[in-house]
Amino acid sequence: MKYDIIVVGGGHAGIEASHIAAFKGHKTLLITMNKKNIGDMPCNPSIGGTAKGIIVREIDALGGIMGRIADISHFQIKMLNNSKGPAVRSLRAQADKTTYPQNMQIELENTSNLTILEGTVEDLLIEQNKVKGVVLQDGQKILAEAVILTTGTYLKANVLIGSENTPSGPHGEKRSNYLSDNLKKYGFTIQRLKTGTPQRIKASSIDFSKMQPEYGDNTYWTFSFDNQASYKINEQQKCYLIYTNENTHKIILENLDKSAMYGGYVTGIGPRYCPSIEDKLVRFKDKERHQLFLEPESLYYDEWYLQGFSTSMPRDIQEKMVHSLSGLENAVISKYAYAIEYDAIDPLQIYPSLETKVIENLYTAGQINGTSGYEEAAGQGLMAGINASLKLEGKEPLILKRNDAYIGVLIDDLVTKGTQEPYRMLTSRAEFRLILRHDNADLRLREYAHNVGSITEKQYQNYQERQQKLQLGEKYLQETKLKITPEIKEIFLTNQKEVPTITESLYNLLKRPEITMDFLEKILSIPIDDQTKEELEIQIKYEGYIKKTYKEVEKMKKLEEKMIPKDINYQKIKNLASEARQKLEKIRPISVGQAARISGVNPSDIAILSVYLKKEYNKNE
Amino acid sequence: MNTTIAAISTNNIGLGAINIIRISGPEAIEIVSKIFSNKKFSQAPSHTIHYGYIKREDEVLDEVLVMLMRAPKTYTKEDVVEINCHGGSVTANKILELLYEKGAVPAEPGEFTKRAFLNGRINLLEAESIEDLLEAKSENARKMAINGVSGKTTKLIQELREKMVGLLANIEVNIDYPEYIDELQITKENITPVLTEIKNELEKIIEESENGQFIKNGITIAIIGRPNVGKSSLLNALLEEDKAIVTDISGTTRDIVEGELLYKGINLKFIDTAGIRETNDLVEKIGVEKSLAIKQKADITILVLNNNEPLTKEEQELLDSIENQKAIIFINKIDLETKLEKVTTSKKIIKGSTRTKKGLEELKQEIINIFSLEDMSYKDLTYLSNTRQISLAKMSLQTIENVIEANEENVPVDMLAIDIRESWENLGQIIGESYEDELVDNIFKRFCLGK
Known part of the structure; x- marks a missing residue:
């Protein structure tokens, strides 16, 4: 049996890699330990978030499926950072942990050229430093032109709860015992990383009346540029905000030596941005309380995720900790928090195309490269899939630059600086974030996607139509002048806006800090759709800042060239x-x-x- | 950098008792061995001094001391030899020619420092400061240059950047972790005081730096006035020598005459200009045009008036023209009968006489006062000491001012962050720091977040 491309691992990176390779017409095999776990969300029940939401839109613009599936699998969605400015707005959806993987599995099953196989890969077939296929646990060999490793946290994974150390993948899944040793043998530097996940709580045991609810937005949103929203605003679920207290802190500090981290049972390096609760207490002694969030995992089972409370304490201490929280006095813990250690490679050993420097035609994506997060993994998986395909097609790889996409920033950071902890995307890592917005991901990337053949003709058309709408919209704003009649003057005055002294175009009016599209709509109806309006308003209002960013981009490009x-x-x-x-x-x-x-x-x-x-x-x- | 370079390293050839010729590069020791009488020299240990003669064939050019410094612990991190020869330009130049004959190449201006920089011996700021040190014109300037090298400037800028990065990290945390409402939320109101503080400190650094420029480069003073009011006499009196040609025929000074003096550690450079009047004399006309140009370029202007004559229309025009610049009015010839009516001006008037030397000390003191330099020469000189640094600081200030204005106009915080970051990066360039992860590290150092 011979394939063009084999993808090892059915997580968020593996899904995008195998889907895009098959979409581009390559005979693709996805090998996973458990078909039912394809698209599983082993940690937080959300897709998107600051910076990450923008990555999801970039994935969509480039032909990936994460955004599309999230759009039909969530029960709450909101736009973060609305008040902090257009450059940092980002969508976050509370995805249903039951329907998201299901919808993913259906999507992959319906992808032609793609075969899914259950199995554990423990070795690679290599000839003259070029990968030729994989070897399964049972010794079966499968040949391929290119292999993409998206092994997540499964390489020699150990789950830690207190002093207990169990060789296991997340949620008691099997782990891969030998693949990382074999990679080491081939010349990869292996590093040990750590991450963790908090407790799951039975909903029926939670007293929600003591907690502060958090709602979804009253506006319809989709990640995908090609879809209409399919949910109902008023059917969105609530999340809740709670706080740790003095008692919680006392319990944790008194039992610090029992935690896997502080008891010295962990060797992996954990992420700074995702510390365990004991880490937070030790590092920030002066803080009187820490925020926690309770988020429903699914509409189809009775478990809530306690965000912010990740810990490696033993079970009895976890019981005490959880019960110290207001509203969780009688909580039943359905899954205890745990830390997980796993092997990853040094990302300095991969090219910006995500092909490894050590073995030709071997690509890596996701947690094996030292990142953290579903979205970061999916973005890399997509690029690895595209680039492995391009390589087989004899074409140059698609390398997104730091001014093209967050995905470009992510990969450039990884392969240039390496990482000592699981890498999470932050808006502050993107120096050109003003031009890497959620609203223009399609404008930035669909041309590239079209060139490498990773989107459908329909998707390309959608983009072209949107560009046309933008041009027409801009023309409209430039040509429409606002004459200041006494009635209009009155509207300006009642809204406490400075009254223009001359007849101005809407375009020029929008340049004024205090004039928004919303305000102009009080005066006249603007025949432009909402999405285009948002885009135009940003482009016009922040033209100066945008130009400045492009100037910086030019500076960088000179060195880049x-x-x-x-x-x-x-x-x-x-x-x-x-x-x-x-x-x-x-x-x-x-x-x-x-x-x-x-x-x-x-x-x-x-x-x-x-x-x-x-x-x-x-x-x- | 495979070549071996040589140059006379001491300034003002011919003035000092000795000259130093510096040679740097892979063949420095070999080349010097060819012309140096001391046969043990080429095998000698590093950082030692050797006595002997420089010879061309059998002809002795000079009796010298030669310093041997082997790489890498040298100024350029290359092999360096320094020949201390006798003063006067003739000997030094002969030795230099000889070195060139034996394989050294002439060093371009600043090339030793450039090599030190390229070889990783010094950073950019230090490179600039050393240039300043080499060109220092007075003790104060020297102090300033040394401070640059020792990193005092760096510390000042670092403190300011620290403030900026604190603000930035807070903004970034609000953006990247919007649901963490327990952290300080940056708002239009609470951002203003921090920005204003940064702005004030930057302004102070720039102002002191600009005044510091006067310490380093000296102050250029244009002496202007109608013909024959005593401009050249004033220059001579100040310099106590007959540098300008003084006659009582109007229009004698047809070109520009200059003179420098060191006053309280500051280099004062006076430029005597041709008298300013309408004229048909071609030579004089060029002189007048030149003097008007000098007046524009000078740091300060002294307008000389004659106590013995009434104010002319031209003089009134000159008075008006200096209203918006740094200027002092010197009323000369007060030992003669007063025919000059009361002068209306906002500038300081000093009365005196070049003949009796009255008012001259007061005049020099006033120049120093106007630049508030006297205090400074006693202070630690910690400001930026070259134009590149000052212009970067100014860019940084301009950006911060933009941020303050934009904040007033309710521009969202992500836009403000762009400018604050730019300002912070400009300051980083001054001190050659550009650690990209500094910001991200700061976020995690300062804030407690995550699942």
Whole structure:
């Protein structure tokens, strides 16, 4: 049996990788340990969030399916950061942990060219540093031109609760025992990472009357650019906000040595942004309380997720901790919180295309690359799928730049800086975030997607139509002038806005800080759809800031365009600082721009490198 | 950097008792060995001094001390040799020529420092400060240059950046963790005081730095006035030498005459200009145009009036023209009969006489006062000391001012963050710090978040 592409792992990265490879016409095999776990959400019951919601839209723009499936599988959705400005708005949906995986499985089953197989991959077939297939636990060999590893937290995973240490994947699933050892044998650097998940609580045992409810938005939203919303606003579920208290803190601090983390039972490095509750108490001693959220996991079973309370304490202490919380005095814990340790590779060993430097035609995506989060995994899976396909097609890889997408920032950070903890996307990691907005993901990426053949003609048309709407809308705003009649003057005055002294176009009026599209609509009805209106308002109102960002992009591009030849010998460049030489040797950046972002490579090293490149490679200029 | 460079490193060739010729590069020791009489030199240990003669064939050019410094503990991190020869430009230049004959190449201006930078010996800020040190014109300027090297400027800027990153980290946390309402929420109101504080501190640094520029480069003072009011006499009296040609024929100074003096540690550079009047004399006309240009370029203007003559229309025009710039009015010839009526001006008037030397000390003191430099020369000189640094600081300030204005106009916080970040990065460039993860690290250091 021979496939074009084999994807190992049916999590969020594996789904996107296998789907897009099959969509692009390659005979694809997805190998998973358990078919029923495809699309499983082992941790928080939400898709999206700050920065992550933008990634979901980028995935959609590039032909991925996460957004589309989330749109039909959630029971609450809201736009975060509405008040903080357009650059950082982001969607978050409370996805149903029952229907989301189900809908994913249906989607994959209906994808042509895609076969799904249950099995555990424990080794790779390699010839002359090129991957040729995989070896299953039972010794069966399956051949393929390219392999994408999306193994999540399953490599040599250990689950930790207090001093208990069980070799197991999440929720008692099987783990892969030998694959990471074999990868090490082939030359990969293996690092041990840690993450954790909080308790699940029986809904019937929760006293919600003591908690502060949190609602979904009153506006319809979809992640996908191609779908209409299919939910009902008033049928959205509530989440709840609660706080830790003095008693909770006392219980935790008194039992600190019993936790896996502080008792010294964990060797993996946990993420700073996702600390256990005991970490939070130790690191922020002065805080009197910590916020926690209760979120329903599914409409089809009776469990709530206690966000913010992740811990590696033993079960008896967890009982006490949970019962100390207001409204959870009589709570029944259906699943205890645990920490999980797993093997990952050093992402400095992969190219921006996500192909590994160690073995040709082998790609990696998701937690194996040291990231955290469903969305980060899916984004990488999609790119690995696209690039493995392009490689088989004999084409150049699609490498998104830092000014193209959050996915570009994510991958560039990983392959340039590596990571010592599970990497989570944050808006603050994206220096050009003003142009990487949720509303323009399709405008940024659909052209690329069309070029590499990862979207349908219909999806491309949707994008073209939207561009047309934007052009027409802008023309309308420029050509429509507002004459200040006494009635209109009155509207300005009652809304406490400065009255324009001359007849102005709507376009110019929108440039004023205090004039919004909403306000203009009080005066005249604007024949533009809501999505286009939002886009135009941002573009017009923040034109100055947007231009500034593009100027910065240009600066970066200049360095980005200075390519470093693949065969460069860093030993031959005199005067490089030895740390810089080592790092450059290891990471082998593709451009001077990427080199400049490596920590430990200083401006003087970049100057020396540039001079060398000019001297050695542009002699005839 | 495979070449070996050589240059005379001491300034003002011919003035000092000795000259130092510096040679740096892979062949520095070999080249010097070829012309140095001391045969043990090439094998000698690093950082030692050797006595001997510099010879061209058999001809002795000079009796010298030669310093040997092997890489990497040298200024450029390369092999460095320094020849201390006798003063006067002739000998030094002969030795230099000889070095070039033996394989060294002339160093471009600043090339030693450039190599030090490229070899990772010093960072950009230090490179700039060393340039300043080499060009220092007075003790105060020297102090300022040294402070740059020792990182005092760096500390000042770091503190300011620390404030900015604190604010940024807070904004970012609000953005990335919107549901964590327990953390301080940055609002239009609570952001203003922080920004204002940053703005004030930046302004202070810039103002002191600009005044610091005067310490480093000296103050250029244009002496202007109608012909024959005593401009050249004033210059001579100030310099106590007959540098300008002084006659009582109007229009004698047809070109520009300059003179420098060191007053309280500050280099004062006076420029005597041709008298300003309508003229048909071609040579004089060029002189007048030149003096008007000088007046524009000078840091401060002294307008000289004659106590012995009534104010002319031209003089009234000059008085008006200096109203909006730094200027002092010197009324000369008060030892003669007063024919000058009361002068209306906002500028300080000093009365005196170039003949009796009255008022001259007061005039010099007033120049220093106007730039508030006297206090400064006793203070720790910690400001930015070159134009690149100052202009980066100014850009940084401009951006912060934009943020304050935008905040007043209710521009959302994510836009403000763009400018605060830019400002913070500009300051980072001054001190050569550009650690990208600084911000993310700060977020996690300062705030407690997560599932």
